[in-house]
Amino acid sequence: MKRTLSALVLAMGLMTVQGQSQATTVADIQEFTLNNGMKIMVLEDSSIPNANMYLFWKVGSRNEAPGITGISHFFEHMMFNGAKKYGPKMFDRTMEAAGGANNAYTTENTTVYTDWFPSSALETIFDLEADRIANLDINAKMVESERGVVASERTTGLENSNWRTLMEELKGAAFRAHPYSWPVIGHESDIAAWTLDDLVQYHKTYYAPNNAVVVVAGDVKLAEVKALADKYFAPIPAQAPPRDIKTVEPEQKGERRVYVQKASVTSPNVMMAYHVPATRHEDYYALDLLASILSQGNSSRLYQALVDKELALEVDTYFPMSFDPNLYYLMGVAAPGVSADQLEKALIAETNKIAAEGVTQEELEKAKNIKLMDFYRTMETIDGKANTLGTYELFFGSFDKLFSAPDAYNKVTTADIQRVVQTYLKRANRTVAILDATEETDK
């Protein structure tokens, strides 16, 4: 990310919107596609005198190869360092002088640029974005300074987040073929090694209008957005589509394990992950509801079995949206005096229990209600709306899946929950990573 550390995609599932509120419906979303293939969605919303623009690029660490790992994220930084009309530093200076702010994030699958601004600055934003999409100036001096920034981002992530440390090691073990193997921020030696040519090629290949989806939400009008898109984005030529990612991770045939030692860790951290299908697979909804059943709220399975029983200080799950089959994470921090082994066994016992006995109808209903609340909270801001619409467009193939998700969630049964646990959350499909203070020895 350009400025903050989290690379988690926030979009959640949701249900239809009823009642007296004025919540967004599918009819509120308007869309058009430019001749160069750039798709643009517009959501008019005058709640506040502001708007935003989200540009979703279909490029992430998934599109990299050994030697240039982390380049998608590094490129995200370079997109702020000067183009033809707006030279070095002028992107941010121009935007901020117009009252706007921006950020960006990179994931395994996408790179997303976010502009937040008073709606009066809409044309300035189009001008700035078009300039850097069409005419980015990649110069050697900027690359060198930015390497230091990204190295600092990597270091401060490892310094302040045990999960980041663990996830980096875990992914390396869980994937031996697919590019999800390396961290989004890249390997340290690759950060030091990118060449200008690598970056120039990357820009040409991936920052083509036909590889993007744009969302504008806020106090704007469709006609105005259309006119500006025609003026600024339409002249940018399309490019040949990027190569497909053909690598399919081979089936895991047995548990894999990773151990990381860090002296200042006060009690063991355990992260485990299971291979699961891509987001477009029909089991997505059951797995997503399962994550709520396991870890959302103090009445969740993992809280009740681990935190309430004083085995863990905290527990969580993480289930990212993904273009290709990816991982389903469970994690916990041990309570004082509890070993990594005890914590790991307790986590596994909970998933095994669901595999054997299933979940209750009430638990499933609860998870569905949690999804509905999450949806409303997301749709409370123009920022949440833009991010969620674009995310659904990319990960489900169409933004309207956001509005049909209710049916998809409602169709999930307790038997489905039990089945996905039995299918995916099993030992042979698991990678376990442990972080602890002492060095691992044979004793």
Place this chain on the structure above:
Amino acid sequence: MKLSKLKLVVAMATVMTLGACAMTQGTGVATQNNSPAKGFVVPAYERLTLDNGLTLFLMPQKEVPLITVNAVVRAGSVNDSTAGIASMTAQGLLLGAAGRSKSELEQTVDFLGASLSADAGKEGSVLAADFMAKDTEVMLPLFANVLMRPDFNSDEFAKLQQREIAGLSQAKESPRAVIGRYFDKLVFGQHPYGNAGSGTRESLATLNADALRAFHANYYLPGNTAISVVGDFDPASMKQRLQALFGGWHKVEGLKQPDLKAGLPKLDKSRVLLVDKGDAIETTFLIGSLGISRDNPDYVGLSVVNTILGGRFTSWLNDELRVNAGLTYGAHSGFVPYSSAGVFQISTFTKMATTEQAIDLALKTYARLWEQGIDKATLDSAKAYVKGQFPPKFETAGQLAGLLSDMYLYGFDDSFINEFQQRVDGLTLAEAQRLVASYFPRENLQFVLIGNAAEIAPIAAKYGEVIKVNIQDVGFGN
């Protein structure tokens, strides 16, 4: 699709009326957007006081069918007799209430997809809930019980206590998570603003359920509390519900709050608190001193000037340390105001080998404020930025409820929002320079450095008298 909030303001101004006669001192506050040039204004709301002294804020918002309820109690770590008791009392509210166990409460709240949380800050404790409007009849009584009739069950308290004690050690694994606590202690010392709101491993161990009950009885009083309701509700029926639920809350007179103006520190020399974390791979640091209180009339102007120094991406600090030098991922500065004092701090981090370079560059960049001054183009840009980024801070029901709670806690009104743009517009270059000269601390700066002391101790000594502690030591001490 949606009524804009601005249109809603006008609409609400015509329908807001004073409610039930049991409510006294009702004040309808309806802000009208009678001039588009005025810009963003607070959505219409109503402020009432019940006979028992409880303050109520009601602000209808219809964008999504949700309701947020906040109760803010004037009790925070400045009231701590034992470090951490305000925080533990707030968290203790959730351990069961009116005979319903912690587990029963959580089952109810979670099943509705709702949230219920509580914590204490320096001067206020907040109990917050959000839920779907259709679940109001379940969630409001539950909220009232948790606020007024917590059980402080001993077994649950013991578990919370152990989690919090262990959590303190865990928090120290992340320098970023704890550096502010070290800084406040260094700056405020024995003044209540220096109290570690989270408590320490030792102080938390001395607490028990009875201590929480006593704290609750002393401070959780209607005359010391405001409840804000924001979201999709009908004001008239909501007022009746609130009156029924909270009208019987017993009134207690004679609550004494500490005099926070008294005993503020005099910082007469530069000091460096060096916090040793043996396996640190970078140095995390804060530089600063005393700042301003929340009621300072120059608050808005200072936020504009700080934007230039360290409040946005193109700020001087971020530009020098990140963009030009590549020393860090981000550098910031800011005023953190409390009711009677505050701090100003510059914050960043860098790899160990560039610690001295980064601190020196931060100080040199900071000095530009008075050595070089601000030019008009930069000031104009900062003013546009601050105004442009203001409305999204008050977009959700939760944000608006937080604003209302802050109004109660810090004693300001909606003119802060409604006049914000004019105040920003009115800031001249000369005025900006006056603010620089008056408020940005130049002498006797205080430093906190968290890193590997074996490596950075000689560097620390350059900046002032060094106090060295180990991050694993109890507390956040000086």
